[in-house]
Amino acid sequence: MQTNINQDRRSLxxxxxxxxxxxxxxxxxxxxxxxxxRIIAEAGVTKVTFYxxxxxxxxxxxxxxxxxxxxxxxxxxxALQRHGxxxxxxxxxxxxxxxxxxxxxxxxxxxxxxxxxxxxxxxKITRSHKQDMTKAISDLLPPSELREQYAQAISVAVDGxxxxxxxxxxxxxxxxxxxxxxxxxxxxx
Amino acid sequence: MQTNINQDRRSLxxxxxxxxxxxxxxxxxxxxxxxxxRIIAEAGVTKVTFYxxxxxxxxxxxxxxxxxxxxxxxxxxxALQRHGxxxxxxxxxxxxxxxxxxxxxxxxxxxxxxxxxxxxxxxKITRSHKQDMTKAISDLLPPSELREQYAQAISVAVDGxxxxxxxxxxxxxxxxxxxxxxxxxxxxx
DNA sequence: TCCTTTGTAGACAGATCTGTCTACAATATT
DNA sequence: AATATTGTAGACAGATCTGTCTACAAAGGA
Numbered sequence: 001m002q003t004n005i006n007q008d009r010r011s012l013x014x015x016x017x018x019x020x021x022x023x024x025x026x027x028x029x030x031x032x033x034x035x036x037x038r039i040i041a042e043a044g045v046t047k048v049t050f051y052x053x054x055x056x057x058x059x060x061x062x063x064x065x066x067x068x069x070x071x072x073x074x075x076x077x078x079a080l081q082r083h084g085x086x087x088x089x090x091x092x093x094x095x096x097x098x099x100x101x102x103x104x105x106x107x108x109x110x111x112x113x114x115x116x117x118x119x120x121x122x123x124k125i126t127r128s129h130k131q132d133m134t135k136a137i138s139d140l141l142p143p144s145e146l147r148e149q150y151a152q153a154i155s156v157a158v159d160g161x162x163x164x165x166x167x168x169x170x171x172x173x174x175x176x177x178x179x180x181x182x183x184x185x186x187x188x189x
Numbered sequence: 190m191q192t193n194i195n196q197d198r199r200s201l202x203x204x205x206x207x208x209x210x211x212x213x214x215x216x217x218x219x220x221x222x223x224x225x226x227r228i229i230a231e232a233g234v235t236k237v238t239f240y241x242x243x244x245x246x247x248x249x250x251x252x253x254x255x256x257x258x259x260x261x262x263x264x265x266x267x268a269l270q271r272h273g274x275x276x277x278x279x280x281x282x283x284x285x286x287x288x289x290x291x292x293x294x295x296x297x298x299x300x301x302x303x304x305x306x307x308x309x310x311x312x313k314i315t316r317s318h319k320q321d322m323t324k325a326i327s328d329l330l331p332p333s334e335l336r337e338q339y340a341q342a343i344s345v346a347v348d349g350x351x352x353x354x355x356x357x358x359x360x361x362x363x364x365x366x367x368x369x370x371x372x373x374x375x376x377x378x
Numbered sequence: 379t380c381c382t383t384t385g386t387a388g389a390c391a392g393a394t395c396t397g398t399c400t401a402c403a404a405t406a407t408t
Numbered sequence: 409a410a411t412a413t414t415g416t417a418g419a420c421a422g423a424t425c426t427g428t429c430t431a432c433a434a435a436g437g438a
Contacts, residue, residue: 014415030303032221035395046416057396105302112356113299114219126356149369156366160349167301167315177345180338184373203385224425235386246426394425404415
């Protein structure tokens, strides 16, 4: 899960420069902690340019989450395939994410915690994001009557591992706990 | 998990009035979203009184988390006992919390998401909080070699259920998924 | 009685926040 | 050639943020 797309941002159109900059700052430092002034300074645009593309900060927040959703899902699906494409791929995939130096938890869970009570859009986007994440997990499971139920349960456990890895010194305990749950699930009828 | 202690706050000493008010606002609306001015207005104190008790907002944030820890742990342990004191007590206990109208997720996970990168104290307090939560869960399990491992895994799954219940329309799916995991654990050797 | 603690009232500083405004330049599109 | 879009530079408004300051009042313990 790379946080930084290593293309020269200065060559990109203003709108994308703003979005990429906002992404990094919102994810690394938090949404309320990041002012518009900082974003326009680091994106190298002016205020008028910014407000022509994003009528308000709330609009930018929503577009940031939509963008994050696209980017994270693409990485997630690709990483799961790279690691085998079945349930065994889940732990190495998450390990890859957690061990990245830019890891700061789930942007959507962080967003809900920070803004859930004031910006309902964030809750809506998060629901749909987690639905897609659960779908990707479901695709790792063999067809069965319990497939959806299992995918839901794994998805919840994954969220637990994500937040745990966010505050623990190392992601080891989070991954080990998730492994334990997955192993029980594998052995279950 | 009552968010509001129904005692007449106006009769309490200023310090406690500030702390209770900060607790409710920080938890309901977020920490950065809540200004000092609002806290002193709703607590009914003046600025000097406030800053005599809490040298800075960061101090208040830490004391808020310490207070929240005491209060939440006391409720948690009591509720687990009320519901039987074994592993079966976990679901009804969490259901009680999730269904409360004031439920806004875990104050510590929200705090880490919001301030983790700027206020390391929050991460430290969260680690110790989750350690205590895990201990309370461990106390529900019969002694065995795997007790600690299981308690850790359950604790991670509980965190997943908490964040899920925070953005889902109802806590049902979160509780159902956690139940599934707990049932597998119970059947395991 | 003296003195420390705890409290009140409210002005003030200085920074930062979101968002608007004027005025002008380069680039596409029609 | 005329026009619409996208861009730049930077001042400005008005709110809100954290934290400090002076001046005064009440209550408790030494």
